[in-house]
Amino acid sequence: MLALWWLVLLNPLLAGLRLSAELTLRLLPGGSSVSHVTIGPGRNWTFQVPVPAAVANQERTQQMLGAAAAGSGRIKIRSMKVEGAGRYPILFTVSLPLYWAILLAAPGWRRLLLRMSCGTAVLAAFALLSIAAYAMRLVGGYFQLTTEGLPGFLMDSAMYLAAGVVPYLGPVLVALTLNADLRGLILASEAAPAAAAVPRRRKRR
Amino acid sequence: MQAEPTSASPQKKRVFRFLVLFPVFLAVGFCGLLIPFLHPVVTGFTRGLVEISAIVIRLFGGSATANQVVLQNPSNGFAMEVLDGCNGDDVAVLLWAAILAYPASWSQKGKGLLAGTATIYVINFLRIISLFYLGQYDKQWFEFAHLYVWESVFVLLTLTIFWTWVRRMSTPSS
Secondary structure, X not given: OHHHHHHHHHHXXXXXXXXXXXXXXXXXXXXXXXXXXXXXXXXXXXXEEEOOXXXXXXXXXXHHHOHHHHOOOOOOOOEEEEEEOOHXXXXXXXXXXXXXXXXXXXXXXXXXXXHHHHHHHHHHHHHHHHHHHHHHHHHHHHHOOOOOHHHHHHHHHHHHHHHHHHHHHHHHHHHHHHOHHHHHHHHOOOHHHHHHHHHHHHHHO | OOHHXXXXXXXXXXXXXXXHHHHHHHHHHXXXXXXXXXXXXXXXXXXXXXXHHHHHHHHOOOOOEEEOOEEEOOOOOOEXXXXXXXXXXXXHHHHHHHHHHOOOOHHHHHHHHHHHHHHHHHHHHHHHHHHHHHHHHOHHHHHHHHHHHHHHHHHHHHHHHHHHHHHHHHOOOO
């Protein structure tokens, strides 16, 4: 499944993630006209995101933009572009083939399509949250907003979860949640003998 | 007729208890790895892992040196940095959370933790060596194996270790 994902499904999944990310950004205040997400030829992602006035008007931001050096008035910006490595968005999609592989290998083919669809939707939502965390990290890094203190710790934790935990652990947990047969097999190994005892009891009756 | 609900109820309770405790232990474990004052311990462990990897590679006739957390081949210049997330700690935390959350005696948990953690670290050690050689062969394959194949294998391995532990634990009683 990983090979199928890498060779065939990766580009469509990235395109879907890009589209979802762009639609989400457009829902942000002031983001409807300025938000764009593009994937470059090297698979690098470029986020064009709206900049809140509160951030744009900060002294440090203005200094970074060159307002103080020029001696002019405040520089107005509506949006900014940040570019990030393509490996993270790729990582955010790996949970899907893993989930499909677990479901196909697990016992219990009843309602497979429903489980597939529900799990895929949940993991896709996680991928979208992960890409949002990634974009926030890129923007925060540009403005040096989230490097220290509690916000920095939270941002680091969010990225750690998004890139190191959710893509790998997410499929397993979602599969265990949605597939009762798999859950029974792993969490309650005595389920098999108990299930085998049921017909015998029924025979006696 | 009444036998079924009473036998299913403790099982459901166990599963429910596990599903509640597991995320809690997992969160505590991952937070523990992220706490700044524990960072030197984690980095020290990673450094030790890199040094042992270099020694083993040299023992088998390979060329490798350890420089802090960087494993490098002096003959061709290839260098690979082993980050904190690559030292197997994450997967060990996952296994610990699962075993601790599962209802079992402390001795059974202790055995599972010891054997499971040892298995994870031995396989992670093999992973590092395999990636060291794969990186020298092809960078793209290195990325693919590093980020996707090995990581996925590790989560499934943890699941398998946990499942094996649960089955072994229940075998004598059944």
